[in-house]
Each structure stands twice: as structure tokens, then as C-alpha cells.
Amino acid sequence: MSAHSTCPRPGCGAPESVSHLFWECSAAVDLWATAGHLQFPDLPARGVLNEQFVLYGVSQLRFTKEEFERYWLTVAAIKDAIWTSRNLLVRRYRQTPPVAVLQMAAAFIKAARGRPRHSHKEESSVPHPEEGTGASRSSHQRYILLDLDRAIFYFLWGSKWERLRREVVKKTKEKGGKGVPDFQIFLGSRYTSLHLRSALGPSSIPKCQAMARFWMGSYLRKLKLIPVDNRSPVSFKLPPAYAFIKNFLQFFKLEHEGCQVLKNHRALISAVQERNTVSPVRGLALGESTTVWRNVNHPALPNRLRDLSWLAAHEVLPVRTVMHSRGMSAHSTCPRPGCGAPESVSHLFWECSAAVDLWATAGHLQFPDLPARGVLNEQFVLYGVSQLRFTKEEFERYWLTVAAIKDAIWTSRNLLVRRYRQTPPVAVLQMAAAFIKAARGRPRHSHKEESSVPHPEEGTGASR
Structure with a gap:
């Protein structure tokens, strides 16, 4: 499932094991050295903080119940932040500085101490590896989409053995895929086009258009979608609802597209799909x-x-x-x-x-x-x-x-x-x-005809 076992951190060529990730790696060493008692008052002292305590919570020293709870929660939260930053580097090529990693851990500790013990409403599922266990729980909808995506591919292949990467199967049929919809692109393009249409297009509700232009004004001016007008006030900081639009356009490199494309969700999806390369066939040009x-x-x-x-x-x-x-x-x-x-x-x-x-x-x-x-x-x-x-x-x-x-x-x-x-x-x-x-x-393009990749035990030629 991986071409090599090398640590993904820049400049580190050692094999990436669990102990290496959380303790031996130079990035982990710098992080534990940066984490001090000012930011983490409950961080154990240097004599207590060793590899065994970081990995398993085992120490030769004796603690009271309250001390161990505080120590272990702090260490576990920092480990979680290390794992999240590592996944951001591997999956999205985003380098997270140590200060941001520690801020992530501190925020998680604060949220964990404010939660009720043994709450039945608390989410208790193993998260997707792209997110890490310290990802924001506000992305609960993302977990739903990931679960739905996983269920679709389990159904498509007939088992948990996925023979091709999902990115390949989601390509259009002309490029070697099966045209399976990508929910992130589909829903993101719908959301983006809806709000940009409200801000840029003629609207029957002027107040909605004025509000959308106020909150997205600075970003729309940067994209040269609206002219600069010093008489109209704009917000220079995007709220979270509109920051998603900026992240979506930046991630899929759609910021240079024209106004007509940005206001049409089908055009946005087509622009993303057209950039996909054709899946190669071995031995052929x-x-x-x-x-x-x-x-x-x-x-x-x-x-x-x-x-x-x-x-x-x-x-x-x-x-x-x-x-x-x-x-x-x-x-x-x-x-x-x-x-x-x-x-x-x-x-x-x-x-x-x-x-x-x-x-x-x-x-x-x-x-x-x-x-x-x-x-x-x-x-x-x-x-x-x-x-x-x-x-x-x-x-x-x-x-x-x-x-x-x-x-x-x-x-x-x-x-x-x-x-x-x-x-x-x-x-x-x-x-x-x-x-x-x-x-x-048979009639061409029959809607009653079955259209799924078969189970490997049956084969495509086996009786349906």
C-alpha cells in the first residue's frame, strides 16, 4: 500500500514507525522541546516525559489519579496533533509549523475538558485517516460523505477489496474511470455557484446580493469579478461560510475561471474533470x-x-x-x-x-x-x-x-x-x-440493464 517506508518529513530518511513518528523523528523532538509549561501547565516534567510514557502512559514514578489524568490527556492531545499534521503533509502536502501543531493540541485539550464524561452524544468512531483524530468535529458532514463514499465503493466492488484507487474510478468513462460522482466536487460546486450567482448575477432580492457582496467583496475584487468601488463597504475577512468557497476554488485551481463558469455548477464540475489525465494502458501510447x-x-x-x-x-x-x-x-x-x-x-x-x-x-x-x-x-x-x-x-x-x-x-x-x-x-x-x-x-441504452462491476467470485461473465 506504500512504495517505501521512509518518513515523509523533509530531511528525515528513517523508516516511519509509531515510535519514530511520536518520539524519534526530528520534528517530534523539536515539538516536545517547544511544548513548555507556559502553554501546557499539565505537561509532565522532562524526567517523566520519556518514550514509554509518551507511547503507552507507563512510568516508574507514582502519580495521583488527578495528576495522571492531566498528564495523559496533554500527551495524548499532542500526539493527536502530530498525527494530524503528518496526515496533512502526506495527503495534502501542507507543512504545519510546530506552533500551529501545539495550538491544535491546546484547543483539543480545552474542548476535551469542557465535555461531559461518558456522553452518549459524543462521537466514538475511528475517523478517516485524512482527517486525524484531532480534526474539528464541526466537519461531521464530511464524515457522513466519507461513509457514504465508502459504502458506494463497497457496493460497486462487491467487497472491501478495492482493486483501483478511487480517484481513477471517479474519472469520466472517456478517461478510464466509471464516472462515480465525487461528492466533495459535486456539493462544493453547488454551494460555490449558488453564492457566487447571488453575489454576481442579477438578483430579485437586492438585500441578499448586497450582503453577499459585502462579505465576499475583498475576495471578489481580488479575482477581478467586481470592480473596485470605494463607496461600497466590504469585509476584508471572509466568514467561515465564504472561506469554504475560497478554499474550494484554490484547491481545484478554479480562481482563474470566468464569471459564467463560476456561476454554473455543471461548468465547475466539467472544468475539474477536464484536468484529469487519461488512465494509461500498459503497452500502448x-x-x-x-x-x-x-x-x-x-x-x-x-x-x-x-x-x-x-x-x-x-x-x-x-x-x-x-x-x-x-x-x-x-x-x-x-x-x-x-x-x-x-x-x-x-x-x-x-x-x-x-x-x-x-x-x-x-x-x-x-x-x-x-x-x-x-x-x-x-x-x-x-x-x-x-x-x-x-x-x-x-x-x-x-x-x-x-x-x-x-x-x-x-x-x-x-x-x-x-x-x-x-x-x-x-x-x-x-x-x-x-x-x-x-x-x-436488446434495446440500446436500456435502463433496466444492470450496470455494476461484479463480485470477484462471480466474474463479469458469471450468471447474474
């Missing part, structure tokens, strides 16, 4: 990757075949090399009898002896729309990419036939692995032919 994602989402394919093609293009189809690399399979060997090669996506659909025999058996009598031998190569089978030119109707017929045969190969492979049932090539081709017939008889 960037321009060819765009063609692959267009082929993956071709309207001639049913959703089941689109899912299979999408997983295969990202190389996250749960074949044994993928499962073995994640510690979910004892070995990576192909399950076909007599084949000892590693089972990758290309091996499954093209290189395996069972796949070679299948493509050789499939002829024009059974599949009139199967491409000729010169066209049928590995790149066309896996991605629909070829050096030859086809008409739109020809490519639709070729690509549907190839995708249906791949789906039948994947189904027969799952029957062999899960149920130990060997499927002869003739039965596999009959399965593909029946699926092609059903796919051609």
Missing part, C-alpha cells in the same frame, strides 16, 4: 489509451461486457497473478490442466493453450462476424485496437463478437476454479453465440 476507453464503453456492448473489458484494460481482473500479488492466492499458476504459466489477463484471453485452441476453433460458420486471422491479434482481442481501418458497422460487429467470446472464456475459467467443472471449447463457443444473439436483440 497515450492516444491509443483514449481509443481503448472509447472501445470499452462502446454502446454495442452490454454492461456486463463493458465491465469485463474495463477490468481487463486496467489489469485488475481477478486472475491469479493479480490475486497472488495481493496475498489472496497461494500461487499465480494458470488453473488450466497442463498449463504451468502465470495466469495474467493477456495469458487468460490470448496466450493460454485453451484460449489458442478456442480462437482456432471459432470459425466464420459459427461466428460470421469474427474478424479475419490477420486482424485477430492480442491488442484487438484485449483492447479493440488495430492498425486497420473499419467502418462503424464492421467494428461494432467485430468488437461485440470478440467481447462475447472473452466473456465465455472468463465464465468457463470461473466454473473450473470455483466448481471444478471443465467446459469443452464447443460449449464455450455456444455460450458466446447465445450471448451475442441476446445482445443484438
